[in-house]
Amino acid sequence: MRWLGVSDARRWLIALAFFCSIATFVVPQLELSAKVYDLLAVIDLTGSMNVADYGDSNKPVSRLEASKAALRRLVTDLPCGSRLGLAIFTERRTFLLAAPMEVCANFAPLKRMIADIDWRMAWAGDSYITKGVHHAIAEAERLHANVLFLTDGQEAPPLHHSGMPPFEGEVGKVKGVLVGVGQYAKSPIPKFDRDGRRVGFYAVDDVPHENRHGLPPKDSMTRQGFHPRNAPWGGAAPAGDEHLSAVREKHLKAVGAQTGLGYVHLNSAASVRELLSAIGESAKARTVQTATDIRGWLAGAAILSLLGAFLLLPLFDGFARWRLKQRSIHQT
Amino acid sequence: MIFDVDHPEWLVLLVFAALPMITRGYRLQPYPALGQELADPLSRLLELGLRFAASFAIAALVLGLAGLHLEGGSIERTGEGAHIVILVDRSASMDNSFAGRPPSGEEESKSATARRLLSAFVETRQHDHFGIAAFSTSPIHVLPLTAEKDAVLAAIEAIDRPGLAFTDVGRGLAMAVGMHNADTTPAPRAILLVSDGAAVIDRKVQDQLRKALARQPVNLYWLFLRTQGSKGIFYQPKPDEVDSPERLPERHLHKLFQTLGVPYRAFQAENPQAIADAIREIDKLERRLIRYTEEIQQTDLSALAYLLASVALLALVAAKMLEAPALVADRSSVRALHWSEGRQS
Incomplete structure (x- = not known):
């Protein structure tokens, strides 16, 4: 038998x-551990972000719209349990719109909030990016989040000859990624009037090409037309192409090195995969136990x-x- | 009662449920000539039952795998509440205490008090939708009207962060009305303006506001956080005093609000307790009839499917246990069996 x-x-x-x-x-369920991220996304709203150098020539997309599209994709692709907060940047500081919230439960409102971000919310024309990043780091530290700063890296007015302002925080305490937005080729910056109508582009004479605050550099006396009292910065008007804009990768990498943030370039509005892998590399992850249905x-x-x-x-x-x-x- | 599945692609596997009807779930036994016996009805019934059980088990497992559920839905109910846009002043003075200086020790900044009490308010309101707009140097669109409490609370959490320089209340208000316009569900509407200052509103913006409010009636509440030394909303100028919007912006904004043609209440609060009282009063006033939709959770039926599959499989296992064992299991007898079968056919 x-x-x-x-x-x-x-x-x-x-x-x-x-x-x-x-x-x-x-x-019915297994407890699995998953990596999630808490992010404070800061969008640069300054003038150069209106440059439309994404998309194709039939349907150009501005840097701001490309950043928003990337953020919206990020909301979809971040693992559940991750939290995302939103802030905007102009002048020299970040303005917190909402503290980090869970991405899956708040999927709809987050997407709508991102869609509603507009350059008209900017409250000043200046763009001290380095200071803005420092401030974003301080905000993110308070919110226990990583920084995700989307900017083209163009300082306006240009950086002082003495270099970047010193970083007062602790390097590497807050992690995160600087996202370089914009193409490598230079494009003119659109100009808007008081009511938000587009009125052409910034011309050479519309923008400062040198930051002349404070003391002139030591070698200014070799400049043409130098006079210690009347023309300490030299006699000639500063020349430059600050009225054109491309992503300032070198500067952003320098800011990243100064503050301990990673860097990634936003290749296209849809390239969320590079963004996610940069977050995985440079941001602090949180491990959560999630119950996974194995039935x-x-x-x-x-x-x-x-x-x-x-x-x-x-x-x-x-x-x-x-x-x-x-x-x-x-x-x- | 609508049945639905999460992953319809798995339903393809249902074709396999037909298999037990076609193939044999048991091994041929090397009894000689049993095939010549006529099957009795009981045996036939038993065989059919077992085939059916196997079919059923496969079908139930597939349905479970596909995530069978009863569809949830939403029912419309009526309750008390409103759609409220909270318009918050994020000017730098909000970060001071009611005494008009940076908060020290026990003191709380005006924005921190507002944040604490507004969060509590939002949490107690059951059926409300909230939207958040901020204004300072420029109006800032934060959160469109939504029922998601988490998002509203996250946006309120941001209001005590350091603000900007000025108070552009007019354009802020226009944005709040615009947010109501963008919200298409019919509901009683309100705007709650929380500020510690006022500003002169441009004539042009005044006209825009009047027009917008004529189209979209809202209840307007102004929660004015009065700092020590400020003249406040209800200040009556002395006869010899210049009564201009530049000198007395709060008084004149209040007068403007009274002429907008919408229900309007002003609350002047000098301390956290007064804010709490004002918010309680607003809570009482904004209990208007509102239709809201209640989501019905979908009912998961996959557990039921697995249970039925288990029962069917239990029957199969039992049948297997009772099955007559293979009398001889060596190759030669099997060969003999197949040989005899081959002969019969």
């Missing part, structure tokens, strides 16, 4: 299916076992019998 014998695979397969099916009640896997195993019993084995048998039959025909 071998009723438990291995010879009958069907018995085992059906028993396995039964146990898998029962197991959906015993262990589907168990049911799948049960179905496979039953397929084995009712499809594979009968096919096997049929094949074996067919071969025997062939052989017996040949024998007789």
